[in-house]
Amino acid sequence: MDMEDDTVQVRENSAEDTEMLELPKDPAEVKASEFIKGESSKEIPVESQQPELPENVVLQSLEKEEFIIKLAVGQQSEIIKNAILDGRGENPVPLLNVSAPILAKAIEFWKRHIDAAEGEDLTEWDKAFLGDLSQEVLFELAAAANYMESKSLLDCTCKFIADIIKEMKVEEVRDYFGIECDFTEEEERKMREDNAWAFEQ
């Protein structure tokens, strides 16, 4: 920027001038500002450059069901956060891959995490919350957390799933999650032979 440019300097000056011009003329207000210590002139509100953020956000599920939540709650999902903050103010935010009951569960999780006191440990609550869910809901919730890019919910559901898997033998994992083994007998045998110790619990 060319500091020699008079135009620029004028603009800077005019900013100060504007401030001075905006000193309240109402005597009552003048008295109030006398009580304000420090740089009272700078506390005059300047017109905001950004559109105002809504206090509430409306989310729309797959079935077009709508959920109203506070902005802070919804900001735990990057998709929701971006939809609101990118200025287009997309409201309601369409979450077409998430069904209503799953969205409700996600909202419940986010609400509890936003309401948490500073430094409060929610591990027990998280475990109980996820433990209550059916396997199908857990699956859908993890997939939804991935789609909605909600790190807190995603980490929580994945850790919960990892903890289940840790305790089980391979056959037990397949049984529990209803997974079919698609390895050939030869492949299976080799895997187990290479690291037999890892398969003995």
Place this chain on the structure above:
Amino acid sequence: MDWSDLPPELLTLITTFFTKNSDYIRFRAVCSPWRRAAQRRPRPGFPAQLPLLILEAARVFGPETNRRVDNIPLLWEAMDSNCRASSHGLLALHDKARHLVALFNPVTRSKIMTLPSLPQTISKIISSALPTPQRGHRFFVAAATISGAMLFWRPGYPGWVPVRETDGQICDITYHKQQLYALNTSPPLLMVWDRPTSYPTATLTLNGGGPPDQSFSTSRESKRYLVESDDELLIVNRILLQNYYYPNVRTEGFEVYKVECLLDEEAAVSKVEGLEDRALFVGDDNSYSVDTKASSCVNVKANCIYFVDFYDSQHVVKVYHLADNLIRLLVSFNKFKGVEKASQSWFAPSLC
């Protein structure tokens, strides 16, 4: 709802919550989509595994598994050759007949590389970094022999390069912050190499903190280890009881020293009173420092040193507690059926 159909990034995220090699290996054996999502090598940052004690040639004991003996099968060659636990989760198989040395990962079952022939008997062999194809020539291997000599090799060298040390014996070597350190017993010196040359980059006299008779170079019979712990370099003095002759070894106690500020020709050594959250595993081939607060650390006590004594024809794993200066028994190997003997080698396996 098809659990084998979970998005790959979700599956990968699940594996980041595993802390043990065995969990990761079993995950990959459930079905092929899961196997594809979890790479053969876990992400960098996968927790370092706890050291295991090598028993006989093919079995290991882990203090964290609560006295259970595991079998990690080695190559059949390991039965005939001299096996040394090396760094980075590798075993060095030294075929005495043909003098060949191979670096091998027993968990991934892959042979990493073959080193040129080495006629001497090795007491310790370590690499500055994990030898990988990407790394090319940017690492070197140091081998200490039982006669107290040392040799280097790096890819491109036709053979091992002997190191010309001043005099005396090299009792232990370790890498620390990209440099190789060698501890000389008498006179007490610390030699440093930042690259594999015949003469060290620096030779430092060790200056203990206390009066001469309390300095770390005790006159009592002892074994000394150089251990990299967190960001520090430690010298661990293992004080042995007098009447136990090789191959017996019975420990009376330990002293731990920290090597501090390295100046031109001097290294200041100060006594360490407590290891805080760390635990040390000292032994023949490798010594380890473990963070007991890490998620992968189970059943390992903080501020302790794990080691193996051998007397009365049995191997005994014991734990020295710095807090009260006492040694407690962990397990002795005659209790296990079929475990004829142990070694004094700790080995931390790695999937990488």
